[in-house]
């Protein structure tokens with residue numbers, strides 16, 4: 001999958017912008033705070049329907065404006081046009097300028113894998129950040145997962161509002177619990193499959209990046225360790241029942257996949273208490289590169305790779321290692337403030353665009 005064109009209107013510090021990327025390697029160069037990350041953010045929005053960093057969608061609207069629009073054309077047959085318009089009241093997602101009613105229809109049309117410096121916060125972040133890591137990636141390749149997840153979240157909301165009522169309707173609670181259990185079985189099975197797949201390549205990719213033999217793995221923690229559907233059903237059901245009184249007092253559901261978490265181990269030890277900053281960076285990069293394999297295998301096509309400011313903290317050898325692991329076939333967007341940090345490591349001539357105060361233009365060597 002490749003992006004043929006990106007167009008932005010009132011997006012962050014862009015008034016209006018059009019960019020025609022190279023199908024392979026794109027270098028986005030610019031001083032700090034010029035709009036490099038904003039450009040990548042627009043691609044993330046079109047891939048996942050959300051920004052990787054904005055708290056509210058409306059943060060992406062250019063100051064003083066009342067809407068923003070990001071649009072891209074994909075090299076599908078026929079070419080697909082995806083647009084996201086954010087306005088005061090919400091967001092409209094469109095395929096070929098026609099609004100879609102559910103975000104699950106939109107997610108996955110453009111698959112992008114992003115590395116951003118803030119990804120390093122992953123290990124220390126609250127569990128919901130790591131859950132989102134699974135949800136976004138599985139959701140991109142599986143509409144069934146998205147359906148199960150949104151059904152689960154809807155049921156959870158209903159259950160929590162039931163718990164807030166003065167008189168608990170136990171019969172209704174029982175009905176909701178049974179429906180929730182079925183969605184949870186799907187979600188747990190797909191999260192397990194995803195993590196198992198990621199673990200197949202994490203150690204290998206890490207070792208190649210860091211040039212040290214190491215074991216890296218992700219562990220998925222959920223409500224049950226059972227693997228057979230009936231045993232899983234029984235255990236989840238038992239936990240819901242055991243916690244019912246507590247849930248009633250706290251007015252919220254305390255057990256379920258909405259409390260799942262991930263942890264990461266390096267050589268069998270918890271990353272949080274063991275790995276250095278440099279090792280954590282390598283683990284995140286290995287995770288991102290493994291994601292490319294996961295998406296490529298599931299969808300039979302390569303996602304777009306977005307590398308935001310990845311180079312500044314990598315030594316020369318790790319830069320060489322990183323680029324040797326990126327397939328020349330993948331469409332890559334990489335931001336940098338220093339072109340010299342990058343050019344020696346690229347195997348093919350990139351398209352270089354310079355961003356200056358939200359204006360994008362071809363880079364001219366003699367001007368820099």
Ligand SMILES: Nc1ncnc2c1ncn2[C@@H]1O[C@H](COP(=O)(O)OP(=O)(O)OP(=O)(O)O)[C@@H](O)[C@H]1O
Pocket residue numbers: 011012013014030031032033034035036037038039059060061062063309337
């Ligand atoms: N809603 C908005 N409206 C207008 N400008 C905005 C908006 N949100 C962010 N900006 C501006 O965008 C710029 C930041 O852009 P961006 O994060 O893309 O920087 P960058 O080029 O990636 O820089 P760095 O190299 O420092 O990461 C800042 O000047 C900021 O003020």
